[in-house]
Amino acid sequence: MRTTVGIIGAGPAGLLLARLLHNAGIDSVVLESRDRAYVEHRQRAGILEQGTVDVLRAAGAGERMDREGLRHDGIELRFARTRHRVDFPALTGGRSVMVYAQTEICKDLIALRLEEGGPLLFGAEALAVEGAEGDRPRVPFRYGGREDVLECDYVVGCDGFWGVARKAVPAALSRVFERTYPFAWLGVLADVPPSHDELVYARHDRGFALLSMRPPVTRRHPSEEVAALPIKSFVSRLYLQVPAGTDAQEWGDAEIWDELARRFETADDWTLSRGPITQKSVTPMRSFVHEPMRHGRLFLAGDAAHIVPPTGAKGLNLAVGDVVTFARALTHERRTGSAELLDAYSATCLRRIWQAERFSYDMTAMLHRAPDATGFDDRLQLARLRRIASGRAAETDLAEAYTGFSLD
Template identity: 80%
Template sequence: MRTTVGIIGAGPAGLLLARLLNRAGIDSVVLESRDRAYVEQRQRAGILEQGTVDVLRAAGAGERMDREGLRHDGIELRHDRTRHRVDFPALTGGRSVTVYAQTEVCKDLIALQLKEGGPLFFEAEALAVEDPDGDSPRIRYRHQGRESVLHCDYVVGCDGFWGVARRAIPEELTRTFERAYPFAWLGILADVPPSHDELVYARHDRGFALLSMRSPSVSRLYLQVPDGTDAEEWSDDAVWAELAQRFETDDDWRLERGPITQKSVTPMRSWVHEPMRHGRLFLAGDAAHIVPPAGAKGLNLAVGDVVTFARALTHRRDTGSEELLDAYSPTCLRRVWQAERFSYDMTTMLHRAPDATPFDDRIQRARLARLASSRAAETELAQAYTGFPLD
């Protein structure tokens, strides 16, 4: 089988890329190692930047998002029992974010791909990317018990940190940058309406907490816990009690409780792989970079990557110029490093390290006080949170 673009991975990056290429008249084939049910149920990100929302709408994938997604015009920061709201539109010229789960983005894009796009193979495990720096790279994969080869003009690895795409780049040509954090997030899904109509980021001496949501009836909440924590070590009552303590304020706000339907622990780290291109192999999303979740950047960075690639390949077809393809890695990495910086800033401002000193605590409080008193500081946060430009 032959195609112009072989895409490894049917997460939001791979599916959106297939959609963008289809709209541009460029054929592709998507290979996904998991089954469809797994992809559509995999809980991940839930915050879409303004640019991501705009891209999905332009790609014809925004109808249900616009109907069911929750537009948020700000976030609330809490510390020392005080509350401060950051107003996004007032600080960014009208930009906002939308709460719409990654699972729902994938469902929408899968339905469109199966109806209008090129081949999408589930339970098709990519085994290797061969000859990535040649004129016709190949993806060797296993599907329905048989090994096959997909011949491509280009390969895009949207297959995450553990995928095969990144391993096809010779190690001597790469550099990686990493920071591991000594804490994790215990996340829960609960069948209870959110206790606030926007996200709440809380810095507390006992650790960070985040109030988020998936819908008007389902809450998504997180607690900072030690790295290596087993989610089952926490009873439901203990989770709610700790959340209530970390979100406490001096007014009459209360945390609503309900049945917890899911618990999981997410490790925290920052990681970047350079370059993001080798020959005709391009990396996108978690195959090239990982951010701690406090900045809500993971899915949105992946969208930026595939938009950049789709534009570059369309430019190559229309003009014959390789200029934008050659610039893919540095173009993406400029945005990646700004997102890494912002995510690092949010993480270190809001989480209490195990070895934190009184000086560290005072610095965190000073940073939060600055946000509450400086429009310039608020604007920097609002611009970064609602999204860095995709062009």
């Protein structure tokens, strides 16, 4: 099998890259080791920066997002039983974010690829990346019970932290920067309308908590008499800081709701709405960057090259930035004959990535309580939060970073 760009991984990064290349008239093949159902239902990030929203619209993949996604113009910070809203448009010249789950982005891009694009192979396991230093890199893969080879001009590894792409970069050329955190997030999905219309980030002496949501899902009414009438099913997404290594099943539903209520407590009459919990999971917290993000004709994108703690809502958006950078660089090379932008790919992406790593780390350090935290540490956290709540410069820095660093 032969193509211009071999894309390993059909998450949002790989699928969006395939779409961008298709729109630019560049052929590609996407290899995905999992089946379609897994890709379309794996629950992951759901906060899209302004730049990500703009890219999806420009790529022709934003119609359902604009119809069903939830535009958010701010977040709320809670600490010491007080509430402070950060107004994004007022601080950033009109920018906002969109709540639209990664699973829905994948569904939209898969549908477009199958309707308008080139090959998308589910159940195709990439085994390695070979010959990245030459002009014709190869990706051996297993598909339908037999082995085959994808020959390319370029390979883009969008196959996540555990994928094969990063392993093709020689160890002698690799530099890894990472930090692991002594806590994790216990996340739950609950069939209950959100208790607030925007995300709430809470700092508490017992640990961090986050109130989020998913766009409402339209379902048929269970009663036969009104079966023809669709109903909106609201879903809340909530998180608790827990010790690293926690088993989600150790937490009972009532215990989770009680702990959330403690950490979100305010001095006014706000209350937390409770409902059936349908899913529990634990997300470990880590920061990771691999440099460089290019080796020969192999380019790394998304989690294959970097991971951020989810506090800053940056992971998916950084992956989008990577593939936009690659697509622009390759389009430039095809149009002008100059490889200047391709050669600058790693440095260009890393400037944005390190700013996102910095922001995600700052948010994590400001809102989470470390196991060995002292009273001094607690006072510093509160001082940082009060600085944001009372100082426009600090508040603007948060709003600009949260809504997204420029893709240009």
